[in-house]
Amino acid sequence: MDKRINDLKKMYMDIKIPDNIDSIIDEGVKKGEIKMKNKFKGNLIKGISSIAAVFLIFTVSINASSAFANSISDVPVIGKLVQVLQFTGNKAQGGQVTDGVDIGMISLRKAKNSEEVIIKFNKSQDNIAPCYSISYEKYPYSMIFTVSGVRKFSAEKDFEALKQSNFISDSYNIITLDDSAVRFAINFKKPVKYEVKEYKEPAQIVLSLKECEKGNDKAAYIVRTASYPQGETLGILEERLCGFENIRIVKDDKGTFAVEAGTFESEEKAKERIKEIMNKCGSDIKLYIEKREANQLPKQMQ
Amino acid sequence: MHGDKESFSLIIKERKEKIYRIAYSYVNNADDALEIVQEVVYKAFLSIKTLKYPEYFDPWIIRITINTSINYLKKYKKVLYLNEEFDNYISDGSSAYNEEVIDLYNALNKLDVKYKTVVILRYFEDLTFQEISKVLDLPVNTVKTQLYRALDILKVELEKEGSRIG
Structure with missing residues (x-):
């Protein structure tokens, strides 16, 4: 066997090497060289x-879409997401106990089918949003923000800017007797889908609004007081009624305010509520029942 | 080593017989073997930068040759046994090859490529088991097992041939 393998090896070693093998090798090297150059060139071109392409996409999209431009312009401002608020029923709370905060700015950001209202807080400790509670209301469709630990409301001037919105019909400050809290309402033209996100560093609340299919809210009976100008009278009235559920202050169609003490399906139930209130708080508070559609403002009542 | 193409082709040319013979033992035909040689040179040139240690050039180039040859066979499904060219080769070479060697040659060509590879490397290229294990990236013991298995198969083949002739 070994001998035979040795013979075979001899045969192997006798394999004739073609004369042109050198040129074949040179050709292989050349091919490799060309490939390498192309590879480099290709990579360069690709790079x-x-x-x-990135620049092109950037320029095109920043010009083509105002939403993209907006989102770019706000990118450095958006902080760290703290939470997406979970609404139970129509209420939600968030933030941390603090004091001396200024509601510095309220701004509106429009996109194609949605809008965002950004509420920015200044001077808050650790750049975290102060304690706030939000409730979504009907009759009229609105959202009421109550922010505690706030001493200043610089953003009041920004309410004007919210009028640009397709969803928001009005926004206004609501009196509160608590001098460390600020309350304001945002009224909507129609029912909306909403989502609230809280951010820190910088402290902000972002309210996203989207179109919502028409709710089938029926007209309701609302227990309310007469209209008063913005002022302490309202606050005192609200305070007196505060033992009851669903007490709120609502701006009427002429710009004065009424305190409301509940929304009811039927006139009877509304009457019951009035009785309850009379029994408890005395009969000097004049209450009325007003029938309203879900998107209707209260009428002024002198 | 990582240098210019001149020194690269010089190193390749020093080993051209080895590369060509290994390629030839897989395809048994000069044209295909030359094509494989060119492919090996091309591949090696492109990936010479990945070779970290110059002293591993030999096992490295052998491995490229073996892989290229096996791929070539797979690609063209050409397994050539004794053919015209081989007859020429015998006739114009010395006629010293007796029938027994040709039987062995045939048997070798019938072997599975992995057995054939170890036989070529061990007996024709005179590599040690360690070197083969480096080339094939297999444990030494596996290489040994494969070689002995290859020899067993060859013996069986030869006995068959022998009995037929005898």
């Missing part, structure tokens, strides 16, 4: 074109 340059991808950079160009």
